[in-house]
Amino acid sequence: MRLDDVFLYLDGHFEEAIGDVVRLCRQPSISAQNVGMEETAKLVAAMLEEAGAKARLMPLPGGGPPVVYGELAGNSPTTLMLYNHYDVQPPEPLELWSSPPFEPTREGDILRARGVSDDKGDIAARLAAIKAFRAVRGSLPVSLKFCIEGAEEIGSPHLMEFAEKNKSLLKADCCIWEGGDVNWKGQPVIILGVKGILYVQLEAQSASRDVHSSKGATVPNAAWRLVWALASLKDSEENILIPGFRDTIRPLSPAELGAARDMPSEEEELKQSLGVKRFVRDVHGVDFRMRHLFEPTCTICGLVSGYTGPGAKTVLPSIAKAKIDFRLVPDQRPDDILAKLRSHLDKNGFQDIKIAQSVEGENPARTPLDSPFVSLVGDAARDVYKMEPVVVPTSAGTGPMFAFTDVLGLPVASSGVSYPDSRVHAPDENMRLSDFDKAIKHMAAIIERLGRQPGV
């Protein structure tokens, strides 16, 4: 095989690669709490330099944790962009961790730490592959650029502006995304897209203060106002009722439909894991996968009003709040949906309901299934994992992919260290070292193939 020399080096230096993950995970970097961001950015830049790249911290237009930008020239001008993030989710609730979240703990094949799977393991996998190439062959067959942000877990604010402002600096030919994983069968999963997001808080205020509930016949109630406003957004058949909500949805391509049809189904596992008897609209099989991947959503993430403690309190609340998450599909846009939401509430008599945007919206993005780069990443996966890759047209989740697909015009596909029990965002986040090894080699194989097929 073309990479025997590189893989042999990797096998001999696996503990060093693990050492890099441990080093990254020991350094907390909680963007939501602004903990350790500058320190982690500097550590990541130093590690890029150790791998031979030139690295620097670049501020985002709106402030916040800097982007670690890096460049490493190879033997061809073909340039591969590597998108990752060095920030992690808050570790709370701490009491549910088997070991302290920022003290990486190794048990057999498992390495447990906050961020090990999302996304520090991916960063370390990229670096290990690069180091091996340089050690064995002296150089890389392609050029690399690194864009490692520190605000992914808080919605990547201003990353799109950053990409627009630095278009020529960030020029590349293709992009490897974070968060790739294997499924329960061990098949590598290659993700080509993300949903967008609009996250808002609706707030009803009916009076300047709460009053005794005996006044309920005459005094307006914020909780009721909010309930009626919410019920106007989506009916119990799960139809989103905002006029024009679906207007800009792009029809699915035959390839996308085919991919959803051919994907292995994991719905029974999900049902069992969640104790759910039936899914929304009782969808099964391909209908389940179609909804999961391609349907936009309107999800209540939080609701609060009045008295929420034990027992009874006879109070009439003056304020009620709901957090709502709309996941968007191409070509929906958060600003457009926000305007339609406002207009819908106004037309239905809910001018009093305030809308606040909790985080910046993100656009949905997808790379076409027939992109040559997708085939290349799949072929590299087949070589390394010795199993047929599962190519998924889009994740149901969200990320700042639009900045790369649409602003920079790159085909994007994922590669990474995760597996279904990685527990990302949850206590006991972990990575299997065997998956880490495969992800490093997948990265190496992508680089090697790209050197041979520069035309992707």
Added chain:
Amino acid sequence: MRLDDVFLYLDGHFEEAIGDVVRLCRQPSISAQNVGMEETAKLVAAMLEEAGAKARLMPLPGGGPPVVYGELAGNSPTTLMLYNHYDVQPPEPLELWSSPPFEPTREGDILRARGVSDDKGDIAARLAAIKAFRAVRGSLPVSLKFCIEGAEEIGSPHLMEFAEKNKSLLKADCCIWEGGDVNWKGQPVIILGVKGILYVQLEAQSASRDVHSSKGATVPNAAWRLVWALASLKDSEENILIPGFRDTIRPLSPAELGAARDMPSEEEELKQSLGVKRFVRDVHGVDFRMRHLFEPTCTICGLVSGYTGPGAKTVLPSIAKAKIDFRLVPDQRPDDILAKLRSHLDKNGFQDIKIAQSVEGENPARTPLDSPFVSLVGDAARDVYKMEPVVVPTSAGTGPMFAFTDVLGLPVASSGVSYPDSRVHAPDENMRLSDFDKAIKHMAAIIERLGRQPGV
């Protein structure tokens, strides 16, 4: 005037009466937190004995704070029942008090303490009037019975059973209720009824745990289930949609309608105090008073689901809860409304929504406006307050009056120490000493008139 001797004594012993209020208020008695209940019951019994009554603690059928029962024989068998309660609302939030809630603080005409107005000032007013009669005249012209419970602030559980079980012990001719007040103009307000209550918690559970909101297209959401269930209970025009909800409502009597028409309106003050632009259905004047007094309600007192902190969390909640307070009017019954609520939810596809009753329901109660006892209490008020009393067919609030009106068959009317800024249930609860003086004298005048008009 017939009571000059008694009033002269009262004026000379006012500080003693204030001393009794202070003594009662220094003793915390928070039924919701089970703080100081037994101690307070004993103190109240001791104070009844000091006033010449025989007192004892009687357990309620279901346990909880005991009833302080007392008897004081007078010169006639005509018996006046005095209903009061020795428990108070929790004092929280403590930081909003100008002085510690259980350290009664006197400032000019104001005495500030938790429970001073609701309902320890009323208890002390009854005792001061009785002591004055006995000191000046040696005895009372009528017999008295005391029923002073310790669980009014937690919905008076089992008090109706207690009344049923002790019908002959509690036999009387009429009953003075707690919570009487004066309005802003200084007119004494005499209340003849209460609304009933059904307080429930609705709970939706859609899965065994919360999941990432990216699963919103397929995984059922408890918050949405609850919103849809709630929206099925009452529409945005404030129509309660539970079939049969109004079936047992007794038509209003011409006297009740007349009383609502003739009542002074305080709606503008309420609007201003709450910063409310318009009331429910934009009611004004007599329509406002009719709704306030005679309409049953369905009030959301609390709502909670998912993430309710600052910023954004992309979570799909598995549990959602609402607390709902139905205020009922004669002859609605909490058990009947509960059954109709269950049936309504079931018929609308909400079999999954659990209903838990947070506190025991209470029946509504009213004493007819044309009861001779009502005239007597009004006449006594006219004598003391030198103003026309306002007779109100019912409070919009709730209390265990049904046990007295319907189980014991007594006419009931209120007398008490409160005024519109008493802040009952709120921080800085207070009583004006001038109102306390009037309430003592009103009590004395009722006793005196009852001695002359035993046939009420």
